[in-house]
Amino acid sequence: AQSVTQLDSQVPVFEEAPVELRCNYSSSVSVYLFWYVQYPNQGLQLLLKYLSGSTLVESINGFEAEFNKSQTSFHLRKPSVHISDTAEYFCAVSGLSGSARQLTFGSGTQLTVLP
Amino acid sequence: SQTIHQWPATLVQPVGSPLSLECTVEGTSNPNLYWYRQAAGRGLQLLFYSVGIGQISSEVPQNLSASRPQDRQFILSSKKLLLSDSGFYLCAWSSGNNSPLHFGNGTRLTVT
Numbered sequence: 001a002q003s004v005t006q007l008d009s010q011v012p013v014f015e016e017a018p019v020e021l022r023c024n025y026s027s028s029v030s031v032y033l034f035w036y037v038q039y040p041n042q043g044l045q046l047l048l049k050y051l052s053g054s055t056l057v058e059s060i061n062g063f064e065a066e067f068n069k070s071q072t073s074f075h076l077r078k079p080s081v082h083i084s085d086t087a088e089y090f091c092a093v094s095g096l097s098g099s100a101r102q103l104t105f106g107s108g109t110q111l112t113v114l115p
Numbered sequence: 116s117q118t119i120h121q122w123p124a125t126l127v128q129p130v131g132s133p134l135s136l137e138c139t140v141e142g143t144s145n146p147n148l149y150w151y152r153q154a155a156g157r158g159l160q161l162l163f164y165s166v167g168i169g170q171i172s173s174e175v176p177q178n179l180s181a182s183r184p185q186d187r188q189f190i191l192s193s194k195k196l197l198l199s200d201s202g203f204y205l206c207a208w209s210s211g212n213n214s215p216l217h218f219g220n221g222t223r224l225t226v227t
Contacts, residue, residue, distance in 0.1 A: 100147065100149060104158075105158035
């Protein structure tokens with residue numbers, strides 16, 4: 001069994017400030033890790049993923065996440081946020097089969113960027 | 116390119132009425148299809164998934180059912196809605212293992 005904990009349900013931050021969205025997971029087996037983003041009244045979009053290799057993964061819009069096996073964490077960071085980054089962010093974990101059936105989502109973190 | 120369509124976007128239904136939500140995928144063949152429910156303040160819960168026509172697996176016991184009459188069509192149904200069926204329903208597809216999920220824009224269902 002696996003689980004995902006997103007410690008912060010709401011994160012307000014001013015524009016151009018840095019942000020970190022926290023994600024911790026528990027699993028008895030090795031995992032793949034994902035961050036999805038959901039804009040208002042839309043479905044989720046894959047932001048970035050860790051499957052293997054470098055523990056630091058980056059998205060095309062400036063977000064990055066680092067897989068820390070010892071701390072079982074996959075925190076999402078951005079050094080300078082924009083108003084358009086306002087959205088809900090979901091961390092997810094799956095087993096190494098890669099099957100979406102095994103994908104477990106966290107409860108989400110609402111990021112609100114203030115002008 | 117592949118697209119996924121889900122409708123309606125919003126729906127208000129009385130308790131005890133039937134439900135039919137439809138999802139179609141274009142630009143790919145034999146996709147894996149999924150229905151998720153998203154409750155406020157909670158993550159996504161997988162309700163059903165399908166790896167082919169007529170092949171449906173249910174992940175949780177519930178008041179809903181799913182069908183896949185065509186390769187790229189996935190339908191979520193209920194004969195009699197309950198208040199607890201209210202929520203945001205998301206359809207998604209993937210091309211297989213290790214492939215990302217692609218979500219539709221969701222249907223917000225309110226049962227009154």
